Amino acid sequence: xxxxxxxxxxxxxxxxxxxxxxxxxxxxxxxxxxxxxxxxxxxxxxxxxxxxxxxxxxxxxxxxxxxxxxxxxxxxxxxxxxxxxxxxxxxxxxxxxxxxxxxxxxxxxxxxxxxxxxxxxxxxxxxxxxxxxxxxxxxxxxxxxxxxxxxxxxxxxxxxxxxxxxxxxxxxxxxxxxxxxxxxxxxxxxxxxxxxxxxxxxxxxxxxxxxxxxxxxxxxxxxxxxxxxxxxxxxxxxxxxxxxxxxxxxxxxxxxxxxxxxxxxxxxxxxxxxxxxxxxxxxxxxxxxxxxxxxxxxxxxxxxxxxxxxxxxxxxxxxxxxxxxxxxxxxxxxxxxxxxxxxxxxxxxxxxxxxxxxxxxxxxxxxxxxxxxxxxxxxxxxxxxxxxxxxxxxxxxxxxxxxxxxxxxxxxxxxxxxxxxxxxxxxxxxxxxxxxxxxxxxxxxxx
Numbered sequence: 001x002x003x004x005x006x007x008x009x010x011x012x013x014x015x016x017x018x019x020x021x022x023x024x025x026x027x028x029x030x031x032x033x034x035x036x037x038x039x040x041x042x043x044x045x046x047x048x049x050x051x052x053x054x055x056x057x058x059x060x061x062x063x064x065x066x067x068x069x070x071x072x073x074x075x076x077x078x079x080x081x082x083x084x085x086x087x088x089x090x091x092x093x094x095x096x097x098x099x100x101x102x103x104x105x106x107x108x109x110x111x112x113x114x115x116x117x118x119x120x121x122x123x124x125x126x127x128x129x130x131x132x133x134x135x136x137x138x139x140x141x142x143x144x145x146x147x148x149x150x151x152x153x154x155x156x157x158x159x160x161x162x163x164x165x166x167x168x169x170x171x172x173x174x175x176x177x178x179x180x181x182x183x184x185x186x187x188x189x190x191x192x193x194x195x196x197x198x199x200x201x202x203x204x205x206x207x208x209x210x211x212x213x214x215x216x217x218x219x220x221x222x223x224x225x226x227x228x229x230x231x232x233x234x235x236x237x238x239x240x241x242x243x244x245x246x247x248x249x250x251x252x253x254x255x256x257x258x259x260x261x262x263x264x265x266x267x268x269x270x271x272x273x274x275x276x277x278x279x280x281x282x283x284x285x286x287x288x289x290x291x292x293x294x295x296x297x298x299x300x301x302x303x304x305x306x307x308x309x310x311x312x313x314x315x316x317x318x319x320x321x322x323x324x325x326x327x328x329x330x331x332x333x334x335x336x337x338x339x340x341x342x343x344x345x346x347x348x349x350x351x352x353x354x355x356x357x358x359x360x361x362x363x364x365x366x367x368x369x370x371x372x373x374x375x376x377x378x379x380x381x382x383x384x385x386x387x388x389x390x391x392x393x394x395x396x397x398x399x400x401x402x403x404x405x406x407x408x409x410x411x412x413x414x415x416x417x418x419x420x421x422x423x424x425x426x427x428x429x430x431x432x433x434x435x436x437x438x439x440x441x442x443x444x445x446x447x
Contacts, residue, residue, distance in 0.1 A: 002199045002206040003207045004207075007211025009384060010212030013423070015265075016266045017268055018264055019162065019262035019263060019264045020270075023275065024272045026275070026276065028281065029281060030099075031095075032073075033092040034279045034317070035092045035314065035316065036090050036091075040133070041443070043065055044061040044064065046082050053078055056076045056102065056104065056256075057072045057127065059071060059127050060072070060093040061093060066144070069129055070125075070130070072257070074095075074277045075279075078095065095279075105253050105254070108251065108252065109253075118184075127255060128255065131237075133236045133237070134236060135222060136232075136411035136439070139439075142233075146233075147233045148226070148232055149186055149187050149189060149226050150185060150234065150236075151189045151234060152243055153221055153240065155209060157213040157216040159213070160321060160323060161321060162260065162264075165197060167244075167260035171244055174244050174248050174251055176202065179247075181247070182204075187205065188203070189206075189225055190204040191207050191218070192207075193208065207221065214417065218237065219236070219386070223412050230406060230411055241260075258276070260275055261285075261320060262322070264323055267294060267296050279315060282298075282315060286298065290324050295327040295328075297324070298310060298311065298323075299322070299325070303323055304419035304420065306321070325364060331366070344361070344363075347423075348424075369428045375426055380418070384417065388409035389408055394429070397435065400441070415439075419431075
């Protein structure tokens, strides 16, 4: 019987445009790109050159800080080039895929007979280890420090989030193999939602989280099951598809970065699922999928934590949704905020839409207000189901008070934990950016 933790705080934002549980067929143009920024905390060192041929599973770049951490190419093909930005920052490594795919062979293995060290070495060798993050700091993890526990969240509950239970159908054996492999390294916890099929998996401790978003955040789950104190390290996998990557590696001997992605949002004509590879170009997916005459925001990820992209972008390493919503730049509202706004959502009943009962909304990307001083109103606490004082922590980060940050629990949080607080924040602050900068400074100070 799984342990059940009921959460009261949070907020479910109901949006129109959820993907139907059917798969579209997609034929790629054969251009793929791996983006270092998808792996937080990694300083990339490119190990290929323009014109080199790579197999699927061979490294494109490594982590300069931990050279044993490699990042594998999703396809076999010819390296088109390395795109760089300001100060020669590596933006992405682009590969033109072969018509016939070749895979680096890492050999099938029986994880039941393996030890933790062998599992870690196999993940490092195949270029998959960098997909595992850690707390504190919410960055790609250090392979030389063993964790006290590993947390996997199989609950996706952000607005329009892809249903992982739909993705995992037919791949249960790979998911079990991935969980077993992780359990060889450290005690592994699996978080899921009510009435899910994940309670029956072996070699893990299953915890059911009953509550609104962000119950699916792996940081929230860590906070309620095994809080992180100074000096502790836990490994986290907030993207459960990574467990499938690990399982496929041991079951087939190949690196297979295929994942099921939801094309969703109120602007999408026919929201549905599609199988794609990490780094696959988005132009084919987005062609004719929405009205080109509308001003839209294309998001690589969900509406709370995703990054803006374009039709010429590439699928992120941890992206399970491509979301298309109205930009809002062409909206001209008569009388502005004075109107009752029956079609707009408000968490504090500022609009009359709350009188309409539960309904789904087609929200746009406007901020609707300017940045202002922090108002200590308890807004963050109502949507942050963690045992921390969110508003005081944000103020300590802004002030640069490291001692105060540690006392207020910064080691337990990730930027995504403040995504809902950012949504409801009347001060219009970029809370996720503030938390990320605070974590980066703290990591540098403690190095």
